[in-house]
Amino acid sequence: MDLNSYALDDSSYDEMFAHGGDIRPLYSALAKRLNDFGVNEFAARQRMVELLLRNQGVTFTVYSDAAGIEKVFPFDPIPRLVTAEDWSFVERGLIQRTEALNLFLGDIYGPQRILEDKIVEPELIYDAGFYRREMVGFVPPGGVYTHVVGTDLVRDANGNFLVLEDNARNPSGVSYVLGCREVLKRVFRVLFDQYGVRPVDQYTDWLRETLEEVAPGGIKEPNVVVLTPGIYNSAYFEHSFLARQMGVPLVEGCDLVVDNGCVNIRTIEGLKRVDAIYRRIDDDFLDPMVFRSDSVLGCPGLFAAYRSGKVTIANSPGTGICDDKAIYPFVPDMIRYYLGEDAILPNVPTYIAARPRDQKYIVEHIEELVVKQTDASVIDNGPETFLRDALGCASQASSMLQRSYSLS
Amino acid sequence: MLFSISHHTKLNYSEPISESVMEVRVMPRTDDRQVLRQFAIKVTPDIKAFHHTDWLGNAVHQFSVINSHQKIVISTNCVVETRPTRESLGELTAPLEGLIRDHRSRDFLQCHGQVNNDPTLAVLAAKIGLNKVRSVGEAIDIVTRCTRELIVYRMGATRSSSTVSDILQVGAGVCQDFTHLSLALLRRVGLPCRYVSGYLHKPGVPELQTHAWGEAFVPGVGWLAFDPTHAQLANEAYVTVAIGRSYADVPPNRGVFRRVAKENLEVSVTMKPIDTRARLTPYSTASDHPSVASTARATQPWHVLGEQASAGESQRNALFQPLGHSPGKRVLTPAHRSLESPVVLDLRVSRP
Numbered sequence: 054m055d056l057n058s059y060a061l062d063d064s065s066y067d068e069m070f071a072h073g074g075d076i077r078p079l080y081s082a083l084a085k086r087l088n089d090f091g092v093n094e095f096a097a098r099q100r101m102v103e104l105l106l107r108n109q110g111v112t113f114t115v116y117s118d119a120a121g122i123e124k125v126f127p128f129d130p131i132p133r134l135v136t137a138e139d140w141s142f143v144e145r146g147l148i149q150r151t152e153a154l155n156l157f158l159g160d161i162y163g164p165q166r167i168l169e170d171k172i173v174e175p176e177l178i179y180d181a182g183f184y185r186r187e188m189v190g191f192v193p194p195g196g197v198y199t200h201v202v203g204t205d206l207v208r209d210a211n212g213n214f215l216v217l218e219d220n221a222r223n224p225s226g227v228s229y230v231l232g233c234r235e236v237l238k239r240v241f242r243v244l245f246d247q248y249g250v251r252p253v254d255q256y257t258d259w260l261r262e263t264l265e266e267v268a269p270g271g272i273k274e275p276n277v278v279v280l281t282p283g284i285y286n287s288a289y290f291e292h293s294f295l296a297r298q299m300g301v302p303l304v305e306g307c308d309l310v311v312d313n314g315c316v317n318i319r320t321i322e323g324l325k326r327v328d329a330i331y332r333r334i335d336d337d338f339l340d341p342m343v344f345r346s347d348s349v350l351g352c353p354g355l356f357a358a359y360r361s362g363k364v365t366i367a368n369s370p371g372t373g374i375c376d377d378k379a380i381y382p383f384v385p386d387m388i389r390y391y392l393g394e395d396a397i398l399p400n401v402p403t404y405i406a407a408r409p410r411d412q413k414y415i416v417e418h419i420e421e422l423v424v425k426q427t428d429a430s431v432i433d434n435g436p437e438t439f440l441r442d443a444l445g446c447a448s449q450a451s452s453m454l455q456r457s458y459s460l461s
Numbered sequence: 462m463l464f465s466i467s468h469h470t471k472l473n474y475s476e477p478i479s480e481s482v483m484e485v486r487v488m489p490r491t492d493d494r495q496v497l498r499q500f501a502i503k504v505t506p507d508i509k510a511f512h513h514t515d516w517l518g519n520a521v522h523q524f525s526v527i528n529s530h531q532k533i534v535i536s537t538n539c540v541v542e543t544r545p546t547r548e549s550l551g552e553l554t555a556p557l558e559g560l561i562r563d564h565r566s567r568d569f570l571q572c573h574g575q576v577n578n579d580p581t582l583a584v585l586a587a588k589i590g591l592n593k594v595r596s597v598g599e600a601i602d603i604v605t606r607c608t609r610e611l612i613v614y615r616m617g618a619t620r621s622s623s624t625v626s627d628i629l630q631v632g633a634g635v636c637q638d639f640t641h642l643s644l645a646l647l648r649r650v651g652l653p654c655r656y657v658s659g660y661l662h663k664p665g666v667p668e669l670q671t672h673a674w675g676e677a678f679v680p681g682v683g684w685l686a687f688d689p690t691h692a693q694l695a696n697e698a699y700v701t702v703a704i705g706r707s708y709a710d711v712p713p714n715r716g717v718f719r720r721v722a723k724e725n726l727e728v729s730v731t732m733k734p735i736d737t738r739a740r741l742t743p744y745s746t747a748s749d750h751p752s753v754a755s756t757a758r759a760t761q762p763w764h765v766l767g768e769q770a771s772a773g774e775s776q777r778n779a780l781f782q783p784l785g786h787s788p789g790k791r792v793l794t795p796a797h798r799s800l801e802s803p804v805v806l807d808l809r810v811s812r813p
Contacts, residue, residue: 165564165565168564169564175564175567176567179564179567179568186516186568187515187516188516189516190514190515190516190518191516310480310482310525310527311482311523311525312525312527313509313525314509314511314523314524324527341717342482342484342715342716342717353482353716353717354482354484354523354525357484357511357513357521357523358511358523360513360514360515361511361512361513361523362513363511
């Protein structure tokens with residue numbers, strides 16, 4: 054394996070190589086192993102990885118590709134190493150961040166103190182498509198709205214971890230972690246020898262325990278299900294994988310019916326009560342009586358059963374407001390406001406086009422910035438015209454800009 | 462005033478259907494103007510109705526009829542005490558200009574859904590002199606009295622899904638439409654206002670329908686009820702059931718069912734004043750109620766709510782009735798699950 058021709062880029066953080074081209078001490082054993090494989094041997098094993106993934110159905114869907122929409126998950130077998138020390142730092146930061154996001158949700162669907170104290174502008178909440186007013190005045194079990202969060206991390210040029218974005222609605226991807234780890238263990242066993250690699254396979258046990266714990270109180274053995282929109286969904290592999298690993302039924306909306314105040318699954322033995330639903334359907338499609346009335350993917354009456362405390366839905370409806378791009382810049386403020394702490398994991402530096410004080414910076418540094426649109430509806434045309442001038446092209450109102458980092 | 466109200470909703474289907482899932486908003490609220498003293502709901506076929514409170518603080522009853530059926534009847538009986546109301550708008554001199562609007566009033570300030578901001582509203586507002594008003598009181602007064610100069614009362618001209626534009630196009634509507642139009646006008650001048658569905662007592666009229674009117678938020682006073690259909694402020698004869706941004710937030714009933722059939726809906730409401738000195742006997746048996754004695758079988762249990770405690774915590778200036786919230790910074794505590802309305806008990810009374 055010839056690592057000499059590998060191109061180094063000094064402006065970003067390289068996992069394996071320090072600035073100047075030396076292999077980082079952490080990676081020296083891995084680099085030696087990779088060197089022991091020839092190019093042909095490595096390529097053969099990579100093909101075996103793909104074959105195993107294909108056979109196990111570890112796929113994802115690309116709707117737009119004419120050649121065929123189902124693709125094998127593209128897995129790069131060279132691992133990225135994260136030390137226990139680094140991980141424990143990241144873990145603390147994620148726990149802190151997730152706690153703040155949940156307190157935020159409880160607040161904006163409740164007393165709305167963060168709006169009264171003028172930390173966040175009310176338009177960002179009220180005009181956001183993901184703000185579900187139907188959740189106002191209701192506290193889910195334990196005050197937990199986001200039972201599963203997918204937070205995207207990047208490393209800056211100095212190797213510090215930053216949060217790129219949160220995904221609190223319907224994050225998918227963990228099944229690829231689990232499926233690919235199994236394949237890696239089989240095909241590249243030797244890579245595991247030098248390092249004490251932590252297992253990941255308890256994830257589904259933890260997920261099941263979490264769902265059972267948030268089920269309505271007083272039930273001895275809560276019934277948990279995974280609710281999927283069906284086989285045409287891009288993440289269907291994950292829905293069925295997780296249900297299978299947890300040992301719980303995988304259901305579609307038509308398998309459920311609300312009777313006697315509770316959600317039930319139709320079985321050949323009759324209706325069986327459901328206590329907690331890990332739902333992989335968007336809010337809009339959950340319940341035709343409350344959200345989109347043309348949805349056939351959901352279960353009528355589900356939301357009423359939820360608000361009555363007869364069933365728990367994970368993640369709660371309405372979490373989209375906390376991972377909204379327009380709210381992202383406020384997360385460090387939330388951590389300070391609700392927890393009285395500084396954020397352990399910082400945001401990527403972000404500038405908001407709608408804010409006059411950020412506009413000067415945006416104009417001066419427009420070349421280095423990534424432009425992202427937010428969901429907020431057009432309130433005024435200020436940001437749009439400003440950006441059009443800055444970028445010399447048309448763009449939507451209320452865009453948000455981030456410093457760009459290459460993902461190492 | 463004290464009223465005894467019965468509200469019957471009959472749904473008949475042309476073919477047998479199954480898995481009806483329905484929710485109804487039929488339980489009067491308790492607020493500044495009124496107190497719900499007793500309430501009972503009964504569904505035929507014999508099905509238990511569960512209830513929760515929606516985001517606007519309205520009580521929602523939901524039930525499912527799974528097995529094959531062709532008819533559903535929802536009957537409610539309640540006793541409501543209404544308080545004397547403000548008689549004139551004279552003292553409401555707060556200027557519209559510079560009115561401090563809380564972020565919570567956003568939803569009641571924006572023209573949204575059926576209450577859309579039709580372009581001709583500017584002309585109509587000028588026609589009734591709304592563009593010249595300076596104070597909150599004047600605005601409410603003009604809209605209350607003059608909405609019926611803009612459209613005529615006529616049934617069948619509109620539907621429950623009609624928007625303000627639809628109403629203006631036909632120039633006619635029913636109380637729902639008068640209310641939507643009045644809300645659109647008031648929101649244009651920056652006054653938060655909301656849609657109210659409920660009952661209006663008319664002496665000498667035996668059977669009624671439900672009625673709709675509006676409420677405008679006046680700082681320092683609270684929600685002030687006005688009726689643009691009858692061109693008057695709401696008085697003790699008005700009983701509120703539910704509030705929302707428009708009709709779409711408070712449909713009296715909404716549901717889905719399986720199989721294909723045509724639905725026929727009949728609604729009847731009776732409202733009788735009771736002498737305030739009379740002692741209220743709690744609802745315990747179906748046969749105590751003359752209005753339902755003929756339809757209910759004596760063996761069916763009623764889902765009865767006990768006598769209400771007097772509403773100590775009335776919602777003075779609150780725009781919402783938030784439930785189940787623990788104050789303080791850390792909200793991640795064991796679930797605070799008071800999903801029932803704070804002063805109502807749900808007792809199931811079964812027959813021996």
